[in-house]
Each structure stands twice: as structure tokens, then as C-alpha cells.
Amino acid sequence: MAKIKGAITVNAERCKGCNLCVVACPSDVLALQPQKVNQKGYNYAYMANPDNCIGCASCGIVCPDGCIEVYKVKL
Amino acid sequence: MSEEVKLMKGNEAIAHAAIRSGADGYFGYPITPQSEVMETLMAEKPWETTGMVVLQAESELAAINMVYGGACCGKAVMTSSSSPGISLKQEGISYCAGAELPCLILNVMRGGPGLGTIQPSQADYYQTCKGGGHGDYRLIVLAPASVQEMADFVNLGFDLAFKYHNPAMILSDGVIGQMMEKVVLPPFRERRTEEQIRKQEPWAAQGRTPDRARNVITSLEMDPVVMEQRNLKLQAKYAEIEANEVRFETINCEDADYLMVAFGSMARICQKAIDLAKEEGIKLGLLRPITLWPFPTKAIAEAAKGKKGVLVAEINAGQMIDDVKLAVNCSLPVEHFGRLGGIVPSPEEVVAAIKEKLM
Amino acid sequence: MDVNEIIKPENLVYRKPTLLNDNTMHYCPGCSHGVVHKLVAEIIEEIGMMENTIAVSPVGCAVFAYNYVDVDWIQAAHGRAPAVATAAKRLNPHKLVFTYQGDGDLAAIGTAETIHACNRGENITIIFINNGIYGMTGGQMAPTTLEGMVTVTCPYGRKPELNGYPLHIGELLAKLKGTCYVTRQSVHTPAAIRKTKKAIMKGFENSMNKKGTSVIEIVSTCNTGWKMSPDKANVWMEENMFAEYPMGDLKNE
Numbered sequence: 001m002a003k004i005k006g007a008i009t010v011n012a013e014r015c016k017g018c019n020l021c022v023v024a025c026p027s028d029v030l031a032l033q034p035q036k037v038n039q040k041g042y043n044y045a046y047m048a049n050p051d052n053c054i055g056c057a058s059c060g061i062v063c064p065d066g067c068i069e070v071y072k073v074k075l
Numbered sequence: 076m077s078e079e080v081k082l083m084k085g086n087e088a089i090a091h092a093a094i095r096s097g098a099d100g101y102f103g104y105p106i107t108p109q110s111e112v113m114e115t116l117m118a119e120k121p122w123e124t125t126g127m128v129v130l131q132a133e134s135e136l137a138a139i140n141m142v143y144g145g146a147c148c149g150k151a152v153m154t155s156s157s158s159p160g161i162s163l164k165q166e167g168i169s170y171c172a173g174a175e176l177p178c179l180i181l182n183v184m185r186g187g188p189g190l191g192t193i194q195p196s197q198a199d200y201y202q203t204c205k206g207g208g209h210g211d212y213r214l215i216v217l218a219p220a221s222v223q224e225m226a227d228f229v230n231l232g233f234d235l236a237f238k239y240h241n242p243a244m245i246l247s248d249g250v251i252g253q254m255m256e257k258v259v260l261p262p263f264r265e266r267r268t269e270e271q272i273r274k275q276e277p278w279a280a281q282g283r284t285p286d287r288a289r290n291v292i293t294s295l296e297m298d299p300v301v302m303e304q305r306n307l308k309l310q311a312k313y314a315e316i317e318a319n320e321v322r323f324e325t326i327n328c329e330d331a332d333y334l335m336v337a338f339g340s341m342a343r344i345c346q347k348a349i350d351l352a353k354e355e356g357i358k359l360g361l362l363r364p365i366t367l368w369p370f371p372t373k374a375i376a377e378a379a380k381g382k383k384g385v386l387v388a389e390i391n392a393g394q395m396i397d398d399v400k401l402a403v404n405c406s407l408p409v410e411h412f413g414r415l416g417g418i419v420p421s422p423e424e425v426v427a428a429i430k431e432k433l434m
Numbered sequence: 435m436d437v438n439e440i441i442k443p444e445n446l447v448y449r450k451p452t453l454l455n456d457n458t459m460h461y462c463p464g465c466s467h468g469v470v471h472k473l474v475a476e477i478i479e480e481i482g483m484m485e486n487t488i489a490v491s492p493v494g495c496a497v498f499a500y501n502y503v504d505v506d507w508i509q510a511a512h513g514r515a516p517a518v519a520t521a522a523k524r525l526n527p528h529k530l531v532f533t534y535q536g537d538g539d540l541a542a543i544g545t546a547e548t549i550h551a552c553n554r555g556e557n558i559t560i561i562f563i564n565n566g567i568y569g570m571t572g573g574q575m576a577p578t579t580l581e582g583m584v585t586v587t588c589p590y591g592r593k594p595e596l597n598g599y600p601l602h603i604g605e606l607l608a609k610l611k612g613t614c615y616v617t618r619q620s621v622h623t624p625a626a627i628r629k630t631k632k633a634i635m636k637g638f639e640n641s642m643n644k645k646g647t648s649v650i651e652i653v654s655t656c657n658t659g660w661k662m663s664p665d666k667a668n669v670w671m672e673e674n675m676f677a678e679y680p681m682g683d684l685k686n687e
Contacts (some may be wrong), residue, residue, distance in 0.1 A: 006447075007440035014456075018464030018664040024624060042463065050437050057448035058624040064468025065459055066450030071440045100525050128524045133550035137517040140510065140547070144518030147508040148488065150525045170511050269526075280506035280522070282486040282529055291500040293491075293509035 003075040006055020010045050011067040017042035021059035021068060027052040030059055078259045085225040085251045088258050089155065089181055090115035092229035093127070097264035098179075099150035100128040102141035104160060107193040108249040109183035112155040125266055135160040139167030139180075146176035147292040149272040149279030151233050155181035157249075158199050159190060161207075168242055169208030173294025175309070177236035179229065180214075181245045183252035186417040194417020195249030197339060200394035203246050204368045211306055213313045215243040215320065216367040218338040222256035224365075230261055239316055246367060248390065250340035250419060321374065322365035328378045331360030333429055336375060336399050337388040338364050340419070345388055347422035348429075357429065367395070375402040384408040384433035388425055391415065408433060451476040453484065453504045460498055464664020466654030467496055467563065469621040473631045474534070474561070475503045477638060487530045488522045490515045492539040495569040499534050513544025516551030519558045523641075530638055532559040537578040538568045541603040545577075548603070555612030555646035559637035562649060565656040566600070566675060573659035577601035580678050585659070600678050604651045608684035614646035616684040620653045620676075622668040645687075653679050 008029075015038065022030045022045060031048035038044050045067070047053060055072025083091070090112050093101060103113040113131060121127035128145075132138035138154045145152035156164060161182045171178055182203065186196035203216050215235045217228045225247060232243040273281050283289045296302040324342075327349055328334065337345040342363040352359045362378045364371045379385055384407055387396040393411040400409050412428035414420045453475035461467045478487050484505055491499040493512035500507035510518040515533035523531040540548050540562050551558065567585055568574040574587040578600050582591040592600075608616040615637060619630040630652060637648030653675050657667035 005435050005440060007437045009441060014458060016463035020464050020664055020668070023665045023668075047437070055440075055447055056624075060448040060450075061624045061627050062469065062622075063450075064461065064463075064465055064472075066454050066468070066472050068448070069441075069446060070448035071442065071445040072447045073435070073440050073445050075435065100521060102521060128521075130520070130524065132517065133546055136514065137520075137547050137550065140514035140517035141521035143510070143514070144490070144508060144521035145525050147518070148522055148525055150521075152521065152525070166511055167514070174509075280488050280508050281526070282484070282488060283504065283506045284485050289500070289504050290506045291509065292507070293500065295497060295509060 004054050004072060005075055006053040006070060006072045007050060008047060008053065008059060008071070009069045012038050012044040014065050014067045015042060015044035016040070016065055017044055018064065020062045020064065021045050024058040024062040026056060026058060027054055029053045080257050080259055082255055083222065083258055084111055084253055084255050085222045085247060086111035086183065086253070087115045088222045088226040088260070089229060090119065091260050092226040093153060094119060094121040094125055095261050095263045096230045096233055097125070097151060097266045098127055098153055098233070099266055100145045100152040102130050102132050102138040102145070102152065102154050104132050104135045104138045104156065106157045106160045108185055108252050109155050109157045109181065112181065127266065135163035136167065139164035142178050143167050143171055143176065146171060146178040147174070147280050149276030149281060153179035153181070155183065157183045157185045158187050158196070161199065161202065165208035168214070169210055169212060170294050171242045172212035172214065173210060174292050175240040176242065176292070177240050178242050179232040179236055179245070180242060181247060184246065184248040186415070192417035193249070195340065195390060195419055196417060197248055197341060197389050198391040198394070199246065200367065200389065200391060203244055204370070212309065213316070213368055215239065215241055215316060216246050217243065218246050218365060218367050219251055220339050220342045220363060222251065222254065222258045225251060226258050226260055230264070235320060239312055241312065241316070246339070248340050317369040320366060321369045321371050323371040323374050324363045324365060325378060326361040326363070328360035328362060330358060332358045332383050333360070333433055334379050334382045334385045335359055335361045335388055335425070336364070336385060336395070337361065338367060338395065341388050341390055344420060344422050345425055348425035351422050352426045352429065355426070357426070359429065370398050372398070372402040375399055376404070379403045379407060382407060384410065386429055386433060387411050388420070389413045390419060451479045453479045454502060455504045457501050459502055461495065462658045464655070464657050464667065466565065466621050466652065469627060470561065470563065470652055471499060471502050473627065473634055477631065477635050478505060481638065483530045486528065488526065490519045490522065490531070490533040492533070492535040494536040494539050496534050496536060496563065497570070513539050513542070514547055515539065515544065516547040516556070516558070516560065520551050520554070520556045523556055523558050530641060532561060532638070532641070534561045535563070536569070537564045537566065537576045541577045541601050549607070549610070552607045552647045552649065553610045553612045557641045557644050557646065559634070559641045559648045559650065561634065562651045563654050564651055564679065565654040565659070567656045567659040569656045569659050580674060602679070604649065604679070604684050607649050612646050613649060613685060614640050614687045615648040616651070617686070618651045618653060618679055618681055618684060620671070620681060622655070622671060
């Protein structure tokens, strides 16, 4: 079976740190920045465990602000 | 083609003129004494001929908001009602004015306040010319005095509304709406196609094409600096309308000792009063404002020069008299005559009022 | 494999639709409106209806929907969106006309316009965000507020003897002959969002096929008004809102 590998980008300035993508991720890839904030003061989302990403796009779909782009490759 | 003279009610003339004006839609709600407008439109079935949409709404609120919706698409749309219904429409009228939408509203006035009476009145002058809804806005107000003018002011109202992107109101009353007179209906004008609307009304919500940004029709603006600019733009437009669109009629003004100022059906009564007074050796003149806003301030000041007094005759308790007083600036006596409660005064009463109040 | 090798244009599988522009939305973090806006933009883009769409925004939080979805918008007075849309559609029968309204707008001040537009079977789609509260004005009681639910105008919880009962406007509208499709959906999980997308798509298709009025009720969160974090609000919604407003089609003809 082909292995699938994914990755995402987060538009950090657009992100409001709502945490919904973190909850939606089935692979525990995402987290909110523990320290860093964007210009609006939000702890924005980022790939804390990039190796786990399967490119399922759940995070992108639930993101209310359209901050997330999802990429996927078959290895 | 020879002119076709017909006999009909003012309200019916409005309906026929609307179909002929190339109107895209009419949205109404029944209320006496103007229900014949929608009844005539429904009987005529213009959707089968010109393609004009006619819809009976669930309320005056819905009707005026349908007008708002249609006007937002750049369509020529109108509604009609009578005083209590026009009160209900004020929210939507303010929105139309705020969003700078062309549309036509007919008010066939009846007596108030409250549910009042179904008999004629002119007591909505304040409501129409001094506010009505909220905010700093103006309506272009046309006051017909005949069935012919009811018909003619449909085209004029639409033309002015589209010229200035502003709601126009035909302020009629139960007399003009209900009476039957000879009328020559205006010739047919084509309804505009979508292509024409997109070209002539590029601001309208017709669906965003790739060559332009989205069109948003709203009266809302959160930034006070921008909102002030919007208001100033409105005020500049109103000044332009005041400079260009004042309309009035004078009868016998040069050769008069006393000036009467009256609009709509009351002007017709005053016209008869001129003849009655002449028999008694009293020389009366009449200035009839055709546009109540913009108001013929300068014309009244001019006509009042050298006169012994002014009688403002209105079928109300004294509303337009405020504007007449401002026009003549206390240079001569200005008195009011009017009847209330739906009573239409007689020419004899007008002459009596002149004698009692000004002689 | 390095992340940068994956993040390449040819590997892109999801991004926000182009019709959802780059303006930062004014909505609170985690607000359901953003997801629904995205779906609306996505669908209009997919069906290629941008040039023939007239959208009607309400009064309430979504009043500014016109800032985000790049189509022509009419902003209606409070509650009047269905009347505005009625005229827009009747005068432009080949265009896609939809309203986007909250529960205060649609089910309180605009009840008459909503019911009558649906009863006439106007060929429009009504997207109805039901979060049981007035968001824009600061969290007041809505007709759809749950019994016992605390808002700033029922600070001791909604009491039926004082405030009446949660209004099931979806069920009411489903009874009308003019509606062809009334469904209740949510946007709190990827699966729910996919279903809602299908529902809105169906509504738009119904509108274009002159089948009558489609109402897509979307039970949503207002985490700020509810005074919860966005993820907790989703859980609370499942436990409480779904009990009062069960998911699924109320009418599908």
C-alpha cells in the first residue's frame, strides 16, 4: 500500500488561534504556538508533529478563517 | 398616431402609466384609498406583455423591502400605499435613500393620525418632506393635481429617481386617487435589458463579472469618517436637486392682491376660489408647488412680492405653511386654512378664509 | 521526507476558495460563520455562478458577509432579507439568489418575511445560522435560545413562562407547501461540513430548477455569546442544541 505523507501551511497572521483545527486533526499534528503570537496577539496554529500528517485536510475544512493550505504526496 | 383620451381614476392612471413607463416591478399591499393601483395592474397582467412583475406582498414592510431588493439590481421598481402604510414603509424608504437607490413610491394620502380615516387628506406633508424615516435624507416629492399628472409623474418620478439615484415619491391624496378624469396615457417605453442595466447602472447587484470588484449595496458604514463623507455626498446631491428640479405652477399671480399657496387637490379648489373671489372684486393668485421637495422657495418669495398677504391652504392643520413662512421671511402676513378629518374644503370656504384672515 | 518537499503547488489538496477573499473576517475566533462563508464561496466557485449570483446579507454578525465572499451583495434591513431576495429573484429569474440570516433576523424580527417568502415558494435558498443567541448586539436571548440557557437578557436562564419556548422555525417552514427542501445541519466536524456543503449545493440547485424555497438551517456556535472556548462550544452544541434541534432533513421533495 502506498504511503501517504501530508503537510500544511498556516497563514499565521490570519489565524485566530481558535484551536478547532487542533481538535479536528486525527493525527495529533497540530498545536497552538505555546509562546509565539501573531500581530493580533493570537497563539496561532502550527505543525507540532509534522511527521504524523496524512494530508487529510480536516484542519483546513474546519478552519473558520480559511488559514490552512493542505498538501499531500503518495510515496 | 392620434392621442388616445381615456376616462379613468387617478389610481388606475398610475397603474397604466407604470406599465407604459417600462417599469420592471410593482410590489404592493392593499390599503384604501389606493387599492385600485394593484387591482388594475393585476387585471392588466403586464407580465404577459412587457414582462413587468406585479406582486402582492404580505405587508407594507415586505413591499418596500421588495422595492429595495429590486432597486438594488438596477431595476425600475415601485410601490404604492396610503398614509398608515407609508408610515410602515419608512424604514425601507430610509434604507433606499441611504443606499442611494432609484425607486418610485406613491402615497395616496388619507386622514390620520393612527388608523384615522379613509377620506382624503394632505397631512403627510411633514412625513414626506421633513423626514419620515431616520437619518438626514430627502425624497424627491411630486404632488399631482390631476389624473393626467398622476399618469405623467410616473415617468417623471422614475427619470428623476434614476438621474439622482434617489427615491422619488408621488404625494397624491384620496381626491386625486379616486376621481375620474380625462387622461392621455404616455407612450410605451421599453423595459431595459440586463445588458443595458449592467451598462447604465454599473453599481447594481447583477452578478459580479470578472472585470470588476463585487458590488455591495448597503447603507451601512462603521467608520465615522467615511460615513460623514457619505452623508456629505448625499447633501451635495440634494443641493444639486434643489438647484435643478424645482417645479411649480402660477395662476393669476401678477394681477393679484393676495397669494394662495396650495398643492394637489387643494390647488384645484383654490383655482375655483380665484373665480369666485373675482366676482366679489377680490384678486387672488395661486402658486402651486409641483415639487414639494425641492420646495419652490424662491418662486414663492417672488410671487409674494407686493401682495397684501398669503393664504396657505392645505387639507391638514398647517404643515407646508412652515416652508412658505420661511420663503417669505416674515415680509407679509401668512395665514393657514385647512380642514381636518377627511373633510375636503369648498372654494367658498377658501374665499371666506381670505376675507376673515387677511382682509 | 522534508516538509518543504511536500509543500509544492502540484501537491495542493485543500485551500480556501478564491471567492473567499483575503479580508480578515471580523468574526470571533472559532465562529461558525467563517466555515459557512467558505462553503458558500466554494460552491459558487465550483458551479461557476459568480457572474449570476445575487446574495443578500442580514443584520446581525453576518451583516458584513459582503466583505468576504466576492460576489454581488445586497445588505437588507433587519429581518427583511427574504422580501429583498423575493424581488431580486422575480426580477432576475435566471440568477442564483440566496439569503444568509441569523436566528434573530430570520426567526424574530423577520418571521413574517421568512414565512411568506417560503409560503410563496420563492425560488431562493435561505441559509439560516441558528446559534440560539444574538451575537452582534452582545449575546441577548433569541427566539431559538434553549430553555434554561443563560443570555444577557435572560441572565437566570430562559424561562418558558416568561419568554416562551425555543422556536422551531425549521419545522414550521417544512410544513409550508412552498418549501421543497428544509434541512438542519451543522459545521462542527469535517463530516458535518461536507454534509452541509451538499445541503447548500442542493438548495442552490433547487433554486435554479424552480422547485421552490430551500431552507438550510445550520445549528452553530456563538462561543463568545455562550462564554465558552470554541472547542467547548462545539461539545456543548452537540450535547444541548442537537437535543432541541435534531440534525437531518425536515423535508426533501
